Structures are given as C-alpha cells and as structure tokens.
Amino acid sequence: MGVHRKTRNLELVLDAFRNAQKALSAQLLMERLPTEVNRSTVYRLLDRLEDDGVVHSFLASENIKFYALCKECTQSGHVHSHAHFQCNSCSQVVCLEQDVVVPILNQHRVDEAQVLLKGQCAACMQ
C-alpha cells in the first residue's frame, strides 16, 4: 500500500466517491468536496489511490480523465475489462457491469482494454 497517512482530505475524497456512485473527474470531485481542497492535492490523492488499486481511471470525452472506485482490483494490477458509459447529453459517466470481450491479436499482446460507450442515459432519453 505504500506509505499512507489517514488524512482528512483522503477521507473526504473517498466519501465523495462513495456518495457519487459513479465516475468523477478531478473537477467534478472538487465540486463535491464539502471544503475546498487544493487542486494539486486532489490530483496527488487520486494518483495514490490509483496506485493502491482503490480507484481506477480512464479517459472520457473532451480529454478528461475520470476516476471511479475499484471493485475487483488489487494493488498488484488493475483489472478493467468492464466498460464505461458516458451520456452525450448530461456527460455523466458510470461504470458498467458488463465485461468486454477483448479480441485476440496475433500481432500484439493486450494487457488492458479501455472501453467507453457513448450514447444517452435513461434520464436524458425522456
């Protein structure tokens, strides 16, 4: 787990993710924190949490990195064959249950698959 101290900021970040129940960008995360936390600190916390297998990250629209709590990851390596969904209307991002069938390639060795499905979420289709 590396060296860690149980700081207030760390708890705030984890609480935010638990309450959100979805993926958050650094920006969205900061907006959800009850007290202001420095931008650098937030990025550093996210990096650490990712290293420790607590959250995973992936890219969504507009070149923005999203983070979400991991369910099946260990520190030794992230396992993220599950897909992510982003709504083109409200931009919300969620982790999906579905695993993605990673094609077998003879020219390359695939270690990881990042899958982002885009479309409309239930709320925005009404």
Add this chain to the structure above:
Amino acid sequence: MGVHRKTRNLELVLDAFRNAQKALSAQLLMERLPTEVNRSTVYRLLDRLEDDGVVHSFLASENIKFYALCKECTQSGHVHSHAHFQCNSCSQVVCLEQDVVVPILNQHRVDEAQVLLKGQCAACMQ
C-alpha cells in the same frame, strides 16, 4: 463535404496520414509535415476532415487525441466499432480490423463505442 478548397496544407496532411498507415496525434502529424504548418491550422484541418468523414478521432494515453483515416465512414456519421491499439512502450497507435461487440444495455442507448486496447506491439516485444 461542406465548403473546401484544395490547399497545400490539406494535401500535406492527407499525404502524412497515407504514408503513416497508422493513427497520429496533432503533434506527431506536425512532425511529419515536410514544411511547418501552424498549429491552429492543423487542428482546424483535422476538425474539418473529421466533419467530412475523412478521418476519425479517439483518445489515447496521456489524454491525447489521435486521428486516423476512415475506411468506412460517411459524412453523415462516423462508424467506429473497430478497436484501436496503443503500445505501452513506444506509444504507437494503430487501428485494428476487429470490430467490438457492443454490449446491449437496457438502461442506456449506445450510439458509439470507443475501444482502446493497450499492451505491447510486435516490435517492442522482441
């Protein structure tokens, strides 16, 4: 096709993609152009080519947008269920032939799937 003029820069960009035979970021593209072309111009050309269905774009590592020539796209809409592969060692990005099986979701309507496979390419495995 919108309104277009056959400019030297446009030809240079298209030639670069044809010669590259792989996906390029704006940065990589500029490095491959025989004469210097302004950064804004390059981005504007890429936007236009994407609108016209000539190239498609997707995000790779480090939040960098890559572009590649389209083979089956029309102006009316891009079709990109094929996957992309990026090598973790040399960072090269290529389009794969394989189509991706997009899972069926009852909570969302999926319009598009962005799939980035990451690992090691043949050249880097030696």
Add this chain to the structure above:
DNA sequence: GCATTATTGCAACACAGTCGCATTAATTAT
C-alpha cells in the same frame, strides 16, 4: 484579371494536469 470568401498565421487564451518548495500535520520514537 478581379471580387469573393475560405484558409492561414499570429497572439492570446482556456484548461487539465504537473512540479518544486516551504509549511503543516500525522505518525513514530523517546
């Protein structure tokens, strides 16, 4: 050739994310 207007280059900007460094605070040893 001339007029029209798309394209270009420039400079300034916006934004996500990073880094060095001095300060603060969580943990450990005494």
Add this chain to the structure above:
DNA sequence: ATAATTAATGCGACTGTGTTGCAATAATGC
C-alpha cells in the same frame, strides 16, 4: 505527553493540448 521524523498539503509557476478572434493571404468563380 513531547519531540523528532517525514508524509501530506498549499501555493505559485509551469507544461502541453487544444481553441479563438482577427487581420492578412490565397483559392476559386466569374
């Protein structure tokens, strides 16, 4: 409990990708 250690933080400056307004340039149609 107090002091020492060092991880975590905040700040400011910075990097890199991508965008935008505007004046100058050049491709096209006549």
